Amino acid sequence: MTGTRPRRRPTIVDVAEAAGVSKSLVSLALRGDPGVSEATGARILAAADRLGYRSNRLARGLVQGRTMILGVLLTDLANPYHTEVVAGVEEAADARGFTVLLAHGRRDRKRLEHQLDALLQLNVDGVVVVSSWVGPRALADAARRVPVVMVGRPREFAPGVDTVANDDVAGARAAVRHLVELGHTRIAHLSGSGSPSSRSREEGYRETMREAGLADEVLVRPVGTDREQAAGALVAAGPSAVFAVNDLAALAVLDHAPPGVSVVGYDNTSLAEVVRPRLSSVDQPRAVMGTLATELLLERMGGRTGDRHEVLTPTLVVRDSTAPPRP
Amino acid sequence: MTGTRPRRRPTIVDVAEAAGVSKSLVSLALRGDPGVSEATGARILAAADRLGYRSNRLARGLVQGRTMILGVLLTDLANPYHTEVVAGVEEAADARGFTVLLAHGRRDRKRLEHQLDALLQLNVDGVVVVSSWVGPRALADAARRVPVVMVGRPREFAPGVDTVANDDVAGARAAVRHLVELGHTRIAHLSGSGSPSSRSREEGYRETMREAGLADEVLVRPVGTDREQAAGALVAAGPSAVFAVNDLAALAVLDHAPPGVSVVGYDNTSLAEVVRPRLSSVDQPRAVMGTLATELLLERMGGRTGDRHEVLTPTLVVRDSTAPPRP
DNA sequence: TTGAAAGCGCTAACAA
DNA sequence: TTGTTAGCGCTTTCAA
Numbered sequence: 001m002t003g004t005r006p007r008r009r010p011t012i013v014d015v016a017e018a019a020g021v022s023k024s025l026v027s028l029a030l031r032g033d034p035g036v037s038e039a040t041g042a043r044i045l046a047a048a049d050r051l052g053y054r055s056n057r058l059a060r061g062l063v064q065g066r067t068m069i070l071g072v073l074l075t076d077l078a079n080p081y082h083t084e085v086v087a088g089v090e091e092a093a094d095a096r097g098f099t100v101l102l103a104h105g106r107r108d109r110k111r112l113e114h115q116l117d118a119l120l121q122l123n124v125d126g127v128v129v130v131s132s133w134v135g136p137r138a139l140a141d142a143a144r145r146v147p148v149v150m151v152g153r154p155r156e157f158a159p160g161v162d163t164v165a166n167d168d169v170a171g172a173r174a175a176v177r178h179l180v181e182l183g184h185t186r187i188a189h190l191s192g193s194g195s196p197s198s199r200s201r202e203e204g205y206r207e208t209m210r211e212a213g214l215a216d217e218v219l220v221r222p223v224g225t226d227r228e229q230a231a232g233a234l235v236a237a238g239p240s241a242v243f244a245v246n247d248l249a250a251l252a253v254l255d256h257a258p259p260g261v262s263v264v265g266y267d268n269t270s271l272a273e274v275v276r277p278r279l280s281s282v283d284q285p286r287a288v289m290g291t292l293a294t295e296l297l298l299e300r301m302g303g304r305t306g307d308r309h310e311v312l313t314p315t316l317v318v319r320d321s322t323a324p325p326r327p
Numbered sequence: 328m329t330g331t332r333p334r335r336r337p338t339i340v341d342v343a344e345a346a347g348v349s350k351s352l353v354s355l356a357l358r359g360d361p362g363v364s365e366a367t368g369a370r371i372l373a374a375a376d377r378l379g380y381r382s383n384r385l386a387r388g389l390v391q392g393r394t395m396i397l398g399v400l401l402t403d404l405a406n407p408y409h410t411e412v413v414a415g416v417e418e419a420a421d422a423r424g425f426t427v428l429l430a431h432g433r434r435d436r437k438r439l440e441h442q443l444d445a446l447l448q449l450n451v452d453g454v455v456v457v458s459s460w461v462g463p464r465a466l467a468d469a470a471r472r473v474p475v476v477m478v479g480r481p482r483e484f485a486p487g488v489d490t491v492a493n494d495d496v497a498g499a500r501a502a503v504r505h506l507v508e509l510g511h512t513r514i515a516h517l518s519g520s521g522s523p524s525s526r527s528r529e530e531g532y533r534e535t536m537r538e539a540g541l542a543d544e545v546l547v548r549p550v551g552t553d554r555e556q557a558a559g560a561l562v563a564a565g566p567s568a569v570f571a572v573n574d575l576a577a578l579a580v581l582d583h584a585p586p587g588v589s590v591v592g593y594d595n596t597s598l599a600e601v602v603r604p605r606l607s608s609v610d611q612p613r614a615v616m617g618t619l620a621t622e623l624l625l626e627r628m629g630g631r632t633g634d635r636h637e638v639l640t641p642t643l644v645v646r647d648s649t650a651p652p653r654p
Numbered sequence: 655t656t657g658a659a660a661g662c663g664c665t666a667a668c669a670a
Numbered sequence: 671t672t673g674t675t676a677g678c679g680c681t682t683t684c685a686a
Contacts, residue, residue: 009472052471056389056450057445058389059389078407078411086404090433099430099442099445101428101445103427103428106417118426121381121382121383122385122396122428144379145336145381251601270405271598271601275601275602275603276582
């Protein structure tokens with residue numbers, strides 16, 4: 001019947017009474033302990049089923065001192081980069097019997113740290129932070145109670161916190177090398193806002209240009225606050241190719257550049273497949289990063305004490321936005 | 328120092344000892360009970376701070392019988408439609424002092440139901456299901472222990488479960504009317520896969536065509552398994568405008584149609600802004616839907632027993648993909 | 655204003 | 671194979 005809710009959720013004691021046994025035996029039976037006789041076991045399961053019993057994870061967590069829950073803290077749900085990392089975390093966690101719950105920071109540092117706190121209060125067994133926005137203080141603090149690993153490149157390492165990041169310099173180098181090999185010389189860079197990642201990408205750009213003997217052609221412009229305007233200004237300088245700090249910046253360039261200008265983005269978001277021309281972009285191994293993060297968490301649980309900082313190599317995905325320069 | 332983790336998280340008893348009071352007093356002081364003398368209160372807070380104490384939400388939840396946590400179950404993290412609903416839920420939940428945790432179903436019904444179970448075991452105080460994939464059985468089952476509201480249009484209502492959906496017929500009508508008003512007569516529809524929503528959208532299309540005296544021009548083709556192919560075939564029939572069941576289908580049409588063919592999508596995802604031409608699309612009031620869902624949850628907690636099924640009206644967002652027919 | 659004691663639902667010794 | 675008992679960390683009477 002609609003709207004019926006029993007006054008009280010059935011507990012293990014209710015099941016015990018219904019089955020005419022002690023509550024410890026119910027506990028054992030429900031977890032499939034082999035030391036329970038088949039007949040009683042069946043009787044208990046039947047009773048539990050009939051009452052609609054579900055174990056109370058809070059109570060179990062309280063007595064066991066662990067919850068078998070991993071928390072994932074995200075800056076921004078809408079960012080497809082983040083969600084693929086989550087998929088990696090989930091895969092690894094599933095395999096080990098952990099449940100993954102997500103907390104969302106909504107692009108707000110205060111809120112992120114608040115949500116981190118909420119996860120800790122829940123006694124999660126570990127936290128994966130997919131965000132560079134959480135301060136090192138808050139991270140280190142959290143890491144004193146539970147294993148914490150952050151995915152992304154922090155401005156500064158927090159003690160006790162492992163990290164997993166992609167090699168931004170290598171990614172940028174691959175992108176620029178690709179353009180050089182296509183025959184471009186006038187290669188410009190639409191750079192980021194000064195985050196550690198964007199700085200490394202710029203560095204990779206500069207290095208590769210230098211090595212290609214194109215030091216004189218180096219042209220860098222930061223996206224600043226107005227992406228469209230920055231893209232327009234960069235294009236106005238007349239490059240034949242642009243390496244952009246991320247996919248959104250690359251789209252802005254694509255939008256302002258005349259056909260024939262090659263563009264490479266970074267992050268290989270789902271946008272890259274959707275826009276026309278399809279965007280060549282540097283792909284971070286996001287799922288692997290999530291899996292690795294989870295493994296680091298488990299290692300910590302296993303007793304490791306030294307910090308680990310893993311760096312993975314990204315790969316360039318070539319699509320239709322890059323081609324040899326038009327004569 | 329790196330890797331240091333105290334053997335045991337400080338508990339309320341540790342704080343009590345450090346402050347030289349009983350644990351009940353600590354409990355009161357930490358929650359700012361006015362019945363605690365100022366001096367003792369300060370002493371207790373100082374001790375808690377010094378020890379780095381955080382309350383254990385599991386324990387509190389156990390004794391209070393509620394957790395002040397709302398769970399959100401999502402089909403697909405990567406779907407921007409879902410994430411905006413979440414934003415609405417969070418806003419409403421924050422205002423009432425609830426914490427929101429997300430569980431992710433990864434587009435897999437089995438897994439969705441498993442995750443729903445995980446939320447229930449955590450004793451969340453309510454669940455918002457942002458998915459049409461969870462079966463009515465599982466929903467009704469969950470609703471027997473805790474308030475549940477689903478956002479989306481279910482194939483079949485589950486007893487005890489409130490719903491919040493958009494009016495798909497109205498959305499489709501707005502889209503088609505817009506095309507008619509622009510002067511189009513050869514308006515085709517790329518329809519969906521038979522979900523309740525897609526059927527309603529098709530119905531809205533047919534109705535509006537009939538009312539416009541264009542019954543003879545009705546041309547419907549389902550996306551089927553190969554979206555690209557379906558879009559190509561539809562375009563080959565030579566319509567001057569297409570109403571597509573969702574944004575992705577609309578993009579496929581845009582990709583195959585000659586310039587000048589008007590296209591309207593549905594859902595107004597972030598893609599609509601990104602592609603060229605920018606896509607006109609029907610916008611569901613997603614944040615409002617999330618907020619409303621949360622309010623329904625709170626109403627249930629407040630004792631409402633009858634089911635409620637809310638339907639909100641979407642609005643058409645006109646961008647560059649629609650224009651009068653070329654002569 | 656403070657403390658003692660009971661108990662939330664469960665697991666984990668230990669005993670029977 | 672089953673039952674008894676003692677907590678996990680917290681809140682909540684009820685007394686002092």
